[in-house]
Amino acid sequence: MATAVTANRAELLAIADAVAREKSIDRMIVIEAMEDAIQKGARAKYGQENDIRAKMDPQSGEVRLWRVLEVVEAAEDQFTQVSLTKAKTMDGEAELGGFVIDPLPPIEFGRIAAQAAKQTIVQKVRDAERDRQFEEFKDRIGEITTGIVKRVEFGHVVVDLGRAEGVIRRDEQIPRELLRVGDRVRCYIKDVRREVRGPQIFLSRAAGEFMKKLFAQEVPEIYDGIIEIKAVARDPGSRAKIGVISYDGSIDPVGACVGMKGSRVQAVVQELQGEKIDIIPWSEDTATFVVNALQPAEVAKVVIDEDESRIEVVVPDDQLSLAIGRRGQNVRLASQISGHQIDILTEDEESERRQKEFTERSDLFMEELELDETLAQLLVAEGFAELEEVAYIEQEELAAIEGLDEEIAEELQSRAVEALERREAKYREERRALGVDDALAEIEGLSEKMLVTLGEKGIKTLDDLGDLATDELVGRGNRNAGIEEGFLRQYDVSEEDANRIIMAARAHWFDDEPAAEDTAAQNTADAADGEVADADSDQ
Structure with a gap:
């Protein structure tokens, strides 16, 4: 086979080696890209209809070029087929249905062909580099990395991570933190996605996990698993709360995180631009943990509503502003870290409310x-x-x-x-005055009061009720539909009961459809009648 390219072989190998080192990709990928470029150049010269192949020897740099032809009885396509007779002259062992190779002479790359070849190689190398970046970083989600600020685009910070670039989006930055080009910055790798324009590495300095990782670097007990950070709530750049627990009774989790003279926590505070951190002992008892989370405010009483995930906290009058915090920050962070909505009441407010409830309930029993x-x-x-x-x-x-x-x-x-x-x-x-059908009252689990509520919302027939989704009825996770509370949320209807009610309302939709067994039996009977009729006509 003839040499396909007249360029210096050593020079081609040197280029492949240099590109592979610069882009940190496999040398064979660069060589395959060169082979692709040579194939495209050859097809541009000999015709796109030809099945042209190129191969570069990775050791010597020698490039061979040929086209593949299918052996047939009589060739109909001169570009991809060859007759058996002619194939025998090219390869004595050629046979029908097989393939022979036709060596091609060297090609000279013109300016346009050379530019196209260059584009092919660049694209292949870029794709390989993107794959390498994705494979390298996809398993590093959840780690802390350090990079150099490369540029700032529309408030988003692009960080040079050495062999890739990451981005800290505006909502993942610490407010009022000014990052300039050239600054060294530590970030949390939040997500890595493979996208059309290449792998996207999303970094964060505002995530709660970032604070966890920083403490793990500063507190050996956390790194070793003796102390665990169970929950984090942050108002980035301003204040944060972390709940910690020790699995060794001799080690105080709060003291270990604070460190000697506050050295450990101060290291984290400095990294987070002065963000104040409240370190709270974790407790499995919700009430105890909420009391700890509201520190430094003192709590008089805690009332938990498990069904609604709400917690009512009663504080002395002089502790109200401290419990709420500036702009509600303290109670908001306590709510986030505990996973419950927290309502703050003073002792006077709680006493007044309790008295009001007592009076209302007494009046109810007196009247009814x-x-x-x-x-x-x-x-x-x-x-x-x-x-x-x-x-x-x-x-x-x-x-x-x-x-x-x-x-x-x-x-x-x-x-x-x-x-x-x-x-x-x-x-x-x-309910009847609202025009709600009696058929709805027959559904188990719906009281007349519930039906009045549905009627006021325009749900008056079985079809109206059957058209609803479970979320619309009970309100869970349906914020986007504008029915956050749900039509029957006030009655504490479970999702299971809501599904059953909706299916009961839909039952009449299937009443007119014949049962599958009846349909099959009817089809069998019709077929039998047809066979009898055919037999009669034959006779």
Whole structure:
């Protein structure tokens, strides 16, 4: 086979070696790129219809060029086929259905062909470099890296990481931190994505994980796993809270993170541009952890609503501003780190609210159960808040309350059941006045009060209810649809119950469809009738 290119072989190998070293990619990838470029140049000269191949010897630099032809009885395409007779002259062992190679003479690259070859090599090398960058960094997500600020574009900071570039987006930077070109900066590798324009390495200095990694570098006990940072909440550049726990009873997690004279925590604070850090002992008990998280404020009482993930915290009057913090920062960070919404009340506010609830519940029992004030207040004091609680509690439990006996308990329950029936009848009238179909009332799990709520939202028929999604009914995770609370959220309907209610509303959609078994039986009967009719006609 003839040499395809007249360039110095050693020179080609030297170029391949230099590019491979500069871009930190495999030398064979550069050689394959050169082979591609030579193939394209040859096709431009001999015709794109030809199946032309090129091969460079990675040791000697020798380049061979040839085209591949299929052996056929009679060639119809002169570019890709050759007759068996002619193929025998090229290769004595040629046979039908096989392939022979036709060596091509050397080619000279003109200016345009040379430019095209260069573009091919550059593109191949760039693709290989991108693959190398992605493979190198995709397993480094979650690490801290150091780079040099290369440029700032529209508020986003591009960082030179040595063999790749990363970007700190504006929302991942520490507010008011000024990064200039040439500054050395430490970042957290948050994500690495393979995109059309190459791998995108997203860095962060505002992520909570960045603070965790910084503490792991400064506190040997965290690195060794003796102390763990369980949760982090940050207001980047201003203040942060971290919850720490020690798995060694002899080591104080807070003291270890603070260090001698605050040396360890100060190292992290300096890296984060003076961000103040509250180090809090972690506790599995939510109430205890919330009390710790609201430090330095003192907490008088904590009330947890597990169903709503809300926590009500009562503080002394003089501690209110400290608990809330400047612009609500302290309570906001405490809420983030605990994973619960925290409502702050003063002792006076809490007392006033409790008194209001006590009065409202007493009035409810006095009105609905026709009780005197003393008996109504006794029920509230014992923890009863709704008529349902009185109506459906075990009668023995009710009678066991001091001041009540079996006869009074029976009468109270009887009155409570009657009151609930009156209330249900009232809601039934309201529901019908709204035009809500009776068919909805037959669905298990929907009370008349719920149906009134649905009717007020325009849900009046089985089709209206069947068209709803579960999130629209219960409101969980449906913020984007503008129904954050959900139509029945106030009734604490579970997702499972909501699914069952919606499917019950859709049941009538399938009533008109014949069952699969009936359809199959009918098809079989029709086929049999057809065969009988054919037999009769044949006779």
